[in-house]
Amino acid sequence: MDSATRRVLAWRELDAAVATATDDPHGGVVAANRAVQTVLQQLSSFCTEAAAAWQPAASSARKGAGLTVLGDEAATCARCAPIDSGATQGVACGV
DSSP, X not given: OBTTTTBOOOXXXXXXXXXXXXXXXXXXXXXXXXXXXXXXXXXXXXXXXXXXXXXXXXXXXXXXXXXXXXXXXXXXXXXXXXXXXXXXXEEEEOO
């Protein structure tokens, strides 16, 4: 989900069925572990593909979406607001 636009970027339903080697609780646990491993591999591949295809929305590419830079190296622009709350100093950028 794109946090700036609240738009779902990608989704996929993942499923795995693994036969048990034996018809007892241990066989069920082993099969369940294999199914979970398969789904996790599918999820990893899906996330890699979705991240590679993701393009930020035009509005979030222009806006810093509340970026906050703290410390001595904080740079400012015409729209940035300085932060000085005693112990914390820096810049909050709304660009």
